[in-house]
Structure formats: structure tokens, C-alpha cells
Amino acid sequence: MAEVVEKEKKEPLFSKKNLQVIKDPLDDNNPVTVQVLGICSALAVTVQVKPALIMSLGVIFVSAFSNLIVSMLRKSIPTRVRIIVQLIVVATLVTIVDQVLKAYMFDVSKKLSVFVGLIITNCIIMGRLEAFALGQKPWPAFLDGVGNGIGYGIILVAVAFFRELFGAGSVLGFKVIPQWFYDHGYVNNGLMVLPPAALFLIGIYIWVQRSRNQKLVNVS
Amino acid sequence: MHNNRYTFLYAIGISIVTAIILVLTSENLKPLQEANVALDNKKNILKSVLVNSEEREVVESQYNSSVEEMVLNSAGEIQENLNVDDVDMKKEVAKEPSERNLPLYVYTAEDGNKSYVIPLRGVGLWGPIWGYISVKDDFNTVKGAFFDHKGETPGLGAEIAETPFQQQFEGKMIYNDEGEFVSVNVMKATQKADIDSENRVDAISGGTITSNGVDEMIANCVKPYLTYFEKLKSN
Numbered sequence: 363m364a365e366v367v368e369k370e371k372k373e374p375l376f377s378k379k380n381l382q383v384i385k386d387p388l389d390d391n392n393p394v395t396v397q398v399l400g401i402c403s404a405l406a407v408t409v410q411v412k413p414a415l416i417m418s419l420g421v422i423f424v425s426a427f428s429n430l431i432v433s434m435l436r437k438s439i440p441t442r443v444r445i446i447v448q449l450i451v452v453a454t455l456v457t458i459v460d461q462v463l464k465a466y467m468f469d470v471s472k473k474l475s476v477f478v479g480l481i482i483t484n485c486i487i488m489g490r491l492e493a494f495a496l497g498q499k500p501w502p503a504f505l506d507g508v509g510n511g512i513g514y515g516i517i518l519v520a521v522a523f524f525r526e527l528f529g530a531g532s533v534l535g536f537k538v539i540p541q542w543f544y545d546h547g548y549v550n551n552g553l554m555v556l557p558p559a560a561l562f563l564i565g566i567y568i569w570v571q572r573s574r575n576q577k578l579v580n581v582s
Numbered sequence: 583m584h585n586n587r588y589t590f591l592y593a594i595g596i597s598i599v600t601a602i603i604l605v606l607t608s609e610n611l612k613p614l615q616e617a618n619v620a621l622d623n624k625k626n627i628l629k630s631v632l633v634n635s636e637e638r639e640v641v642e643s644q645y646n647s648s649v650e651e652m653v654l655n656s657a658g659e660i661q662e663n664l665n666v667d668d669v670d671m672k673k674e675v676a677k678e679p680s681e682r683n684l685p686l687y688v689y690t691a692e693d694g695n696k697s698y699v700i701p702l703r704g705v706g707l708w709g710p711i712w713g714y715i716s717v718k719d720d721f722n723t724v725k726g727a728f729f730d731h732k733g734e735t736p737g738l739g740a741e742i743a744e745t746p747f748q749q750q751f752e753g754k755m756i757y758n759d760e761g762e763f764v765s766v767n768v769m770k771a772t773q774k775a776d777i778d779s780e781n782r783v784d785a786i787s788g789g790t791i792t793s794n795g796v797d798e799m800i801a802n803c804v805k806p807y808l809t810y811f812e813k814l815k816s817n
Contacts (some may be wrong), residue, residue, distance in 0.1 A: 406736070415694050440589040447596060454600040465614035468622060476733065556737050 384505045387513035390577055394517040395568045399485040402516055403477050405560040411534045414472045414522035416463070418515025419547055420478060422508060424455045428493040429507030436496050449482070449534045456481045457530045520565045529554030604812040612701060630714035630728040631689045631697045632752070648691070649699075654684040658810035666781045671703040671712065681805045686807065689716065700807055706797025708733045711742065715766075715800060717756065722810040724766060725753035729796060739792030750783035756804060756806075768797035 400421075403462035406488050407417045410564070422474045426452050439447050460478045471478065481487065490510050495503040526532055528551045532537035539548065572578045584592075615706050621638060624645040624798040628635060635641050656679060666685040674682045687699035697716040713729035727748050734740040741747050751766060758764045758781055767782040769775060775782075785793035 438592070440584040440592050442584075443589055446593070450596055450600055453601060457604055461607050461611050461615070465611040468615075468618035472622075478709055539628065 367571055378425040380502055380505050383502050384509035384512075387506070387509040388516065389513075389571070389575060392513045392517065392571075393489075393510050394514055395564065395571055396488075396578060397489070398485065399489060399562070400514055401561075403484060404514075404521060404564060405557040407474055407477050408518055408522040408525055408560050409529065409555050410473075410526045411519060411522045413470055414518040415515075416467065416470045417474055417477065418511070418518050420456075420459045420463070420474075420487070421481055421484065421514050422511030423459060424452060424481050425490060425511040426504055426507035426516075428487055429490055429503040430500050432491050433495040433498055433500040433503035439496075444496070445488075445492075448488060451483050452487055453493070486514055510530045517564065517567065521560050525554045525559055526565055529559070547562060583786050613617045626728050626730065627689075627699050627714050628758075630699050630716045630726050631691075632726040633689075648689055650688040650690070650734055652686050652688070654686055654807070654810050656680045656682060656684070656806050656809065658813045671701055672710070679802075682806055684710075684806055684810075685715075686810070695719060698811070700804055702729075702799050702803040704795050704802065706731050706734045706742075706795040707739050707789075708735070709794065711795055711799060713742075713796075715751065715804065717804075717811075721815055722755050722757050724751050724754045724756065733793070735789070737788075740788060741786045742811040743791060743795055747783075747786060753780075754783060755780045762813065763805065765797075765804060766799035768793045768800075771797050 387393055391397065394401065394404055403417065428448070431451050432448055435447070435451075456479065460471070463474070463478060466580045490506060498506070512536050523533060526534075527538065531537060531544075531550050532558070551559075591713060625635070625641050627649060628641065628644060633644060636645060653661045653669055654664055655661055661683065664683060666687070669683050669685045671685075685701055689697045689699055689702075691697070696719045698719070698721070699714050699716045700721075702713045702715060709732035711729060711731040711734065711815040713727060715727040716725040717723065718725050729742040729748060731740060731743055734742065754766045755778075757767055758762060758778060764777060764781045767775075767777055769777070769782055770783045771784045785797075
């Protein structure tokens with residue numbers, strides 16, 4: 363609900379400020395840390411940076427194009443079945459992403475396993491379709507999808523960066539913590555590879571974000 | 583408000599359009615996907631004999647040059663008319679051991695030592711688990727093992743797919759001191775049982791059902807091969 367209220371304040375309908383549309387979800391209206399959507403996959407695919415990156419790209423693709431398609435169809439979609447139509451559009455795009463990953467990035471697709479399919483149920487995507495794409499022209503809708511996808515991706519990659527760094531001592535698979543540390547008793551943090559670590563990190567992220575961005579404090 | 587007729591036609595229309603798109607995507611990508619699955623199997627077979635390669639060409643060439651595929655029957659005879667790709671492990675493990683077709687991969691290392699790789703298939707907590715276990719040419723010592731799963735709990739049951747769990751199998755024995763087949767047992771580290779340390783590995787805390795699944799899977803899948811191994815031993 364907070365999302366709708368907030369948008370009316372900052373994004374009047376048919377606003378020409380397309381840049382605002384794409385920038386908003388990165389910080390002020392971030393889907394993960396402000397709207398607290400899409401947490402499930404944020405916990406699951408952030409053990410390493412690479413799957414998090416691929417997952418983010420998948421979500422950006424799906425949210426951008428589902429927004430675009432739904433926005434193009436918005437006048438023809440019968441109101442009574444609009445959720446189902448949205449779902450079909452999203453599901454088709456997600457299936458395509460899944461198939462492409464299986465064909466070209468098999469290892470990553472094995473790691474992401476069910477979470478690619480679960481992009482369908484990612485609240486961010488349906489939320490943007492209902493709240494934005496149904497009432498906006500295709501171009502702003504597309505940008506909104508890209509923005510929200512990136513907003514989600516930033517959090518995913520940020521969380522994954524710290525989890526991989528402290529959990530495995532590497533980033534993107536490259537060892538960054540030198541062997542010298544291990545020889546002197548440094549140990550990887552086992553908690554970091556377990557899902558709760560993602561929750562802590564997202565919590566810390568929200569904390570830092572709110573202490574820097576006063577707008578958010580007033581909203582909630 | 584759109585009328586019912588429009589709504590129905592719209593729903594049917596969009597279903598057909600998306601269905602066509604999906605069929606085209608899936609048909610076009612299928613060859614690539616199947617190649618990936620086949621490559622993954624080869625990679626996993628090599629992993630079970632402790633050969634780790636990631637590159638497609640390397641895996642293909644290593645596999646082709648060092649692995650021999652065959653399908654046995656329960657009497658330990660090679661079935662010339664069957665190819666390992668024709669055998670569906672899911673169906674085989676559901677059969678009585680005496681009726682199974684038994685795929686076997688024989689790996690010859692550069693020094694000429696042979697390892698026998700047995701495909702495994704069983705059930706974990708949430709879905710199927712599978713893997714490969716390789717036995718050295720004394721037909722007793724385990725060279726290595728590889729496990730994977732469809733959807734075990736990350737951090738618990740899913741640990742079977744991780745190196746620390748799999749490494750435990752290296753050097754274990756499938757026979758006990760008396761020469762009886764006891765398999766490699768997956769059990770709690772503290773569990774008291776009349777099983778020697780070379781016949782057991784530590785289960786995963788919090789992943790008991792998956793661990794038991796691995797335990798049963800190994801016993802169930804390895805046993806039918808013993809006839810063939812006995813034959814080779816006596817030659």
C-alpha cells in the first residue's frame with residue numbers, strides 16, 4: 363500500500379520525467395528495501411555474486427518487457443481477466459529466460475534452479491504491472507520495469523558481494539582474501555552462506571539507507 | 583466494460599499466441615539443452631573419479647579417450663544391444679535388482695589403472711537424488727563419489743552436492759573385514775554401530791532424511807554390480 367501512496371506524491375500520472383521513473387526505484391522507492399518485495403529470492407540466490415547477477419538480469423528483462431507488453435495491450439485487456447493476462451505475459455517471459463539459461467548458461471541455471479521459475483511470483487513484477495504499466499504509455503512503463511529490475515538487482519548484488527566475500531573469501535569466484543590471512547587463523551564465516559545472513563545484510567542496508575535518506579523516514 | 587464474448591476470445595487468443603512463442607523457443611533451444619545435460623553427466627562421471635574439468639572441449643576429449651560405457655545385466659553379462667543412453671535410471675531402480683539393466687562406466691587413468699563408475703539414483707527428502715560412485719580395480723576401495731539432487735534443502739540436505747561431503751567417500755571400502763558387502767554407510771558420527779570406520783561416512787546434521795536417502799541409494803545401486811565384479815576378480 364505504501365507504494366501507491368508514495369507514487370501519487372512523486373509521480374503524477376503521465377509525467378514526462380522519464381528519468382525520474384527509472385531513478386526512483388534505485389533508492390527512494392527501492393522494491394526490496396523500501397517496499398520490501400522480492401525478499402524470498404533475495405535470500406536464496408545471493409550466496410555468490412554470479413548467480414545474483416544473472417538473476418538480476420533475468421528480473422530486469424522480465425520486468426521491463428512485461429511492463430512494455432502489458433502497457434501496449436492495456437487498452438485491449440478485458441478488466442475482468444487482467445491479472446490472468448498479466449500472469450500469462452510474465453510466465454511466458456520467465457519461461458523464455460529459463461530456457462535460454464538452460465541452453466547457454468547451464469551451470470548458472472542449475473544454481474538458480476527453481477528461482478528462475480519463481481520470478482513469475484516475484485511481487486515486484488506483478489506489482490509494477492498493476493500499479494504502473496496498466497495506466498502508462500509503453501515507454502515510461504518500460505523504463506519503470508528497467509528501473510525496478512535494477513533496483514532489485516543492486517540489492518541482490520550488494521548482498522551477494524558481502525556474502526561471497528565473507529562466506530567464501532572470494533568475489534565472482536576469484537579469491538580476494540589472501541592465503542596469508544587463512545594461515546594466520548582467519549576463518550570464513552559459515553553464517554554468511556546460510557539464508558539468514560541475507561536477511562541481516564538487507565536489514566543493515568535498510569538501516570544505512572534510511573539514515574542517509576530522510577525522505578524514507580518520513581514515509582514510514 | 584468488455585462483453586463476455588470479447589473476454590473469452592481475448593483469453594483464447596493470448597493463450598494461443600504465447601503457446602506458439604513458447605513452442606518455438608523450446609524447440610529451437612532443445613538441442614543445446616540436451617547437449618548441456620549430456621555434457622553435465624560426463625563431467626559428473628569424471629568428477630566421481632576425481633577428474634575435475636570445466637571446459638566443454640576438455641571434458642569431451644577426456645571422456646571420449648578414457649571412459650568406456652557398457653550395460654550389464656544382473657548376471658554380470660555385458661548386454662551388447664543396449665546403450666547407456668537408453669537406460670533410464672529412474673525406471674531401473676524401481677525394478678527388482680535381478681531384472682535391472684546396469685549401466686557401467688569404466689574409466690582408465692593415464693597410468694592404466696581402471697575405475698568402475700556406478701550410476702546411483704534414489705530419493706531424498708523433497709525429490710530425487712542421484713550421483714556416481716567409483717570403485718578402484720580391487721573392487722572394494724571407493725575412489726570417489728559425486729552426488730546431486732533436484733531440490734534438497736539448501737544448507738542441509740543440499741550439502742550432499744558439496745565437496746566436503748563427497749570427499750569423505752574417498753578411500754572407503756564397500757566390503758567389511760570379513761569380506762561381506764556392507765556398502766558405504768552414511769550415519770551420524772556418534773551413532774554406535776558394528777560398522778568399521780572404513781565402511782562409514784558422517785551424515786549431514788539437519789539433513790537426516792537426505793543422508794539416509796544417500797545411504798540407501800548406494801547400497802541399493804551398488805549391490806547388483808557385485809556379480810560382475812566377482813567375475814572380473816576371478817579372471
